[in-house]
Amino acid sequence: MSNVQNKTHAIELKGLRKSFGKTEIIRGVDLAVEAGDRVAIIGPNGAGKSTLFNLISGRLAPTSGEVLLNGKRIDGMRPFEINRLGLSRSFQITNIFPKLSVFENLRCGVLWSLGYRYTFLRFLSNLDDANERTEELIHQVGLGKKRDVLAVNLTYAEQRALEIGVTIAGGADVILLDEPTAGMSKTETQHFISLIKQVTVGKTLLTVEHDMGVVFGLADKIAVVVYGEVIAFDTPAAVRANPRVQEAYLGSAVADAQGAGH
Amino acid sequence: QKGETVKVAWLDPLSGLMAAVGTNQLKTYQFLTEEFNKKNAAGVKFEIIGIDNKLSPQETTSALRSAMDQGARYVLQGNGSGAALAIIDALEKNNARNPGKEVLYVNYAAVDPDLTNSKCSYWHFRLDADTSMKMEALTTFMKDQPDIKKVYIIGQNYSHGVQVAKYAKENLARKRPDIQIVGEDLHPLAQVRDFAPYIAKIKASGADSVITGNWGSDLALLIKAANDAGLNNVKFFVYYGSVSGTPTAMGAASAGKVYQVAYGHTNMGGEIQRLGTEFTKRFKEDLYTQSAYTALTMLSEAFAKAKSTDPVKVAPVLEGMRFKSFNGDVEMRKTDHQLQQGLYITKWDKAGGKYPVDEEGTGYTFVPVKYFEPYVASTPTTCEMKRPSS
Amino acid sequence: MSTMTTSPAYYRFKPWNLGRIIIWSLFAIVLIVAPMIFKSSLALTMLSQMGYLIIICLSYNILLGQGGMLSFGHAVYVGLGSFIAIHAMNLAGKGGWPIPLVLIPIVGGLAGSFFAILFGYVTTKKSGTTFAMITLGIGELVASMALMFPGFFGGEGGVTTDRVYGKPFFGITFGPQNQVYYLIAVYCFICTGLMYAFTGTPLGRILNAVRDNPERVEFIGYNTQRVRYFAFIIAGFFAGIGGGLAAINFEIVNAADSLNAFRSGSYLLFTFLGGAVFFFGPIIGAVLLVFAAVLLSELTKAWQLYFGLVFVFMVMFAPGGIASLIMMNLRVAKFGKLNRFWGLYGALVLTAIPVVIGAAAIIEMIYHIQLNSALGPTLDFMRVTLDTSSFMSWFGAALILLVGLGLLEAVRRRFVRLWGHAQEEIEAEIKRREMA
Amino acid sequence: MTVEFFVISLLNGVSYGLLLFMLSSGLTLIFSMMGVLNFAHTSFYMLGAYLAYTISGVVGFWPALFIAPLLVGAMGAAFERYSLRRVHKYGHVPELLVTFGLSFLILEVVQLVWGRSTVPYGLPTQLQGPLFTLFGTQFPKSRSFIMLVALLMLLSVWLLLTRTRIGLVIQAALKHPEMVEALGHNVPRVFMLVFGGGAALAGLAGVVGGNTYVTEPAMAASVGSIIFVVVVVGGLGSLAGAFLASLLIGIVQTFAVALDHSMATGLRAMGVAVTESTFGYPLLNLTISQVAPILPYLFLVLILIFRPKGLLGTRED
């Protein structure tokens, strides 16, 4: 009912909590992300950033609280149901289909959204729209040359790119990326940020990152998660200036990160 | 036909659950053909082609094809009525579809009564007594044992075990209505590792006798468990006490408690006993498939009578043929091709004296306690034999 | 959109491209002429068995190779397909249902998929070891229960039928074995085609994805359980067709035979031996299965020993199955390097012969002592008479074996080295092409 | 059900359960730690029995009780060293298949050496006869001995797992073998020892099982799948689970034998008329006692559906 009056948010978390056994990891998170925003989530290790992603994407069910996607409750739904509602995520640890080629990996990501569900009465090769979309994607993520290479045989950076590719393939308009640039060199990271920017134009984006360069380069807003709570949610400048954030997360490295700003 | 070599295919398991039995039987046939080839009435030589059918009806049909390719026109088989049925079925079709290439089947041990009743076939001849006949003899014996009052029936849950139970109940009801069936159990074939619960149940039921059609480890383990639990005053009436492995399992502990019904036993005297002893000496195993002797005798005499080894000519001769086998005068009943022969009740006991042939080196043997003339065990048939119209 | 470089026509499925036409025509020709070359009645049954086993092994591979599901209970669907098919034949024979024989395999297929729908609902909820164990349990249950319901399963004897019923189909009665063979061959061809087509459909591809990484599949919109379930049903359908054909072929179906764990095991074994990674692997597997089951046991009493040996060595040295050996060589050939191996292959074969002969002679003599001693000490081994009581026979066999082993090892070492070189060159070549 | 029958059945159930545990403890070790579905496990069991038969003929049963398992263990270790290890890197299915092949080989070799029929492997005099008599039913010493051995196995495997890091090393090595080596553990040797140990346990089970029951070539196949049931129902990675599952299966199965009830009798009791013409009569008429020996499989399926980790398991795959 409240949704009718309020403007619907792309993602809205209300009083979200999650415990594993006795330990409460997420301790009441309220967060509303407007459609089209790019939000970075930062916080110390083990603060619960990935867990938050898991709760939103359906990998885990919250202990209590609500998750809303475009105003619709999605907590407790299975990952594929949430995905069908237009939310897609990538993983901190690369999570693709190792024995399929780059092209097939991406095409798998495309299929459902184009309505080719469990069909076994049509040939993939005849699904023009799927193939066109895949072809487009493959160039977007810069893997055109590796079209028929099996995913296992890609280099780490290429796998990360593929990971992003599979994530955006379904055309979801809410995208969650978990440490997309981890393990990449500076050059690769820079290239990657522009890639992410480019493929998420007009979409709602949530990323988890430790690399302050990336965070400040990518985000319109930053949410700081500490010990399972959001202690700040504001513009980059405001967050950087926030003493609690400095205390809890940035330490003296702020200077470093600023220096490394791109 | 003199000097001719007749190829006889033997299709039975040499691997799997019944490998030991099959191997023993193949040796029996090889050993006996050697004997028969020396003094064959028809002057022909037998050649046994042993093929492993893995106890599987499907493999049996393939094996049959291969046997026919090798020129065999006689088939021997005995283990498992499933395979028997497969052969009958295949031969019915083959013999109808390929005149001039008819094949004849001698069944030496598959005992499902259906094979000579609803499923009887002109090309099939059975030498063992079927389940109903053995039960006829067995219950006739039990009828005269006044101390039998409570009977427990246990069997493998497949056609053989079910039939044993069925005939046991029918026969006892007819011959000794006062006998109580205090329990009946069917257990899955070759699945039970521990028979103690069954023994406990038998004991609790107060039974004084157990009837079982079990064979192989299902029998060995059953009797072992009974011995272990000290079930001393219960008699076991069994079908397959001599089959490889069972005597070893029974050993001394079962002495005096196990009765077997069969068309023969190891202490028959005469040629069969001599051959048995020689067999044991040569192979360190017992010759218990004595119907092999009957099979070879029957074929030899039929060849001689038919003056041919062509199954088409031999089959009519076999119908109703009377001949003498190791266990006396027998007749291949014309109506259903079931051999009519006398049956023996034997008891597991110490070997020696008149009955010296110990089984599997246990020092024990099946001692004959009663002989029944063929007519006693004879059971009616419902067979409507379809003979090829010639 | 500007990045689009290839036109849609590039992907279009062109059923009539040259390579496909050649391969499928060859397959058809082999199916057609095989019985003209191998004429004995045993050969004909073997060919018939191969025909439906190809379907069964391919259907098994939908689970194993394409879906990563290790099933120990595939015989359930084949066997139940057989039973329903045979009951349908009996009904049709009695004039109950007017189903022509040519459609009986479809009945089997429907039965197979019906039971796959029934049991698959629980089995496919899980994957990995859990899946394997559930199928093992269900397999054992169905097999044991079958013996307890003689009404439907015909008890020990099974259910028999006569496939010659109804009006002849264009003068074909399906009495003679070779007519049945051609029926099987037609089904084999069509089913192989269909299953191949399946690999190119969305469901088929997602099934591969589920095999590789089930978790991720959930995040691209698919319900993995559903994917496995559908694949399971499709596999059940083809398994049932295979079962129906088996019923027609044997005209008898038997629970002990067609439902037991051993049967399921052999589908697994031979699918794997043929090569689960490639579509055509199971076809090779099925052919081998028939050879192993029918021929090997007739050639030698030691078939289980040979079987075990071959199996252990195959898994150890060619874990991708025979198909992978073929593909490896094709790859070498594609890079034009196969020529240098012909000589070595020849040498391998030549040196393997004495090893095999020597070993087999010894094994056969041992078995002879155990199984055929009733026939005297001599045996016929490849037209040579061996005498188990003579030292010379043993010594000779051992000598041949040892000499062969020595030579074989020498050749093998050389082969391994050269093969390594060739692979290196190929890798380099691939890198170079990628750069270009 | 009388008290008498109840007590005896309980005893039978427990002792059968312990027999199952004895058969499967080695498999638990290998399967739940190394993830290898060792299809040759019961072949090692059979080898143990045959070797003990031969050895006890020469030096007597008691020495054989130690020698035979050691021999079987050595064979297991050798198999791991020369065959399984090569296959390990290809994954679990090939591992399983190679043990499958091995089971064929062992069976054939056993038949070649000892023949195809039962061998007269008997109990030593110390184990013959009853240990005690309860309500007129004897409880044999041999069965008690099996129970004792099973408990000793439980104890020793438990000590092995809790007092040493072997279990951890193996589990870790399944994931990152190189890392475990880099931490200073000799991974190949640990694998070899565990596989050999599992085989030795199977061998020991054979030594005592072979003479209590029968020693024949079919003995391996006959216990083939039931022991997988025990391990899986108990829960992968859980020794206690396997123990619990063995006892549970043993007891349930034993008592099930006593129950001559069927769905038909149940329905009749509820006043539903069930006759031979009722649909599904053969199924309805099947008594619990008739299906008792296959109940474990039902158990397996149900457990896996409702609790895939097994009774006390910690992991699913």
Place this chain on the structure above:
Amino acid sequence: MLKLHDIHAYYGKSHVLHGVSFDVRPGEIVALLGRNGSGRSTTAKAIMGLVHAEGKLHWKEQDILRRKAYEIAHLGIGYVPENRDIFPKLTVHQNLLLGQKGSGKGSRWSFDDMYGMFPRLKERQHTEAGVLSGGEQQMLTLCRTLMGDPDLIIIDEPTEGLAPKIVELVGQYLRTLKDKGISVLLIEQKLTIAMQISDRALVMGHGSIVFDGTPDSLRADAAIRKEWLEV
């Protein structure tokens, strides 16, 4: 203490290290820098006996080339791999337990030291390591290797995925190790931290060492930095 001379290493048939020579002295922190793919991780693996290597490799006067990894570990070299390789199904505590060699007696490090260093790990000690956060896993790997009481510890990109504050912490701990007389071979991407704490810096390029000197001299040598480190 550790001496590499003309080490060549191969992945299967591909030649990755083309003659690497350097040494590490007792109680020294040596940073091994270089671009992605320059062969730093391979060098670490070569020392640990995890890849096929040729050349001369000595540790405490012993030839350790071609020794098995577990033998090398027992001789006192600890290795923290770049992709963490935690054992996901084991608990944190069990992971640490596996780091110990033998009974762990006489080791410089105890569980309490580790938990003191990263209290977060103590909180999570009975949790399966697989569900730890990325950063926690990184801490765990480091501690696991320390439990084996090495005299030289090779750390491959320890700060990856760590929050900036923790990165500083790790830097401090590496200094502590040095104070306890343990040598460190630090493979790092983040120049700043590496330059801060190391005594010596090595730069690797195309499978061999192209610079060997103090951090200060590296800072001064813009040419080297430009060619081998920066973009």
